[in-house]
Amino acid sequence: MKRKMIQTSETWGCSDCAWLFIPSPGPPVGRTFEEMKDNFRRERDSAFARHNCRKYPRLEKCAPLAS
Numbered sequence: 001m002k003r004k005m006i007q008t009s010e011t012w013g014c015s016d017c018a019w020l021f022i023p024s025p026g027p028p029v030g031r032t033f034e035e036m037k038d039n040f041r042r043e044r045d046s047a048f049a050r051h052n053c054r055k056y057p058r059l060e061k062c063a064p065l066a067s
């Protein structure tokens with residue numbers, strides 16, 4: 001199953017693990033609102049692509065999965 005990015009109430013997370021996107025601190029980068037959105041999306045997407053699901057185990061997955 002392919003992991004997906006999911007939106008939570010505060011940020012974005014991974015559908016397969018407990019990873020959450022933490023935006024870099026400081027004001028958004030860009031001269032226009034569109035640029036800021038683009039930069040934010042790029043940063044978020046690359047952080048998502050780089051993270052390793054095995055490093056962010058989900059606590060609730062400790063329960064045995066019914067198959």
Ligand SMILES: [Zn+2]
Pocket residue numbers: 003014015016017018019051052053056
């Ligand atoms: Zn993940």
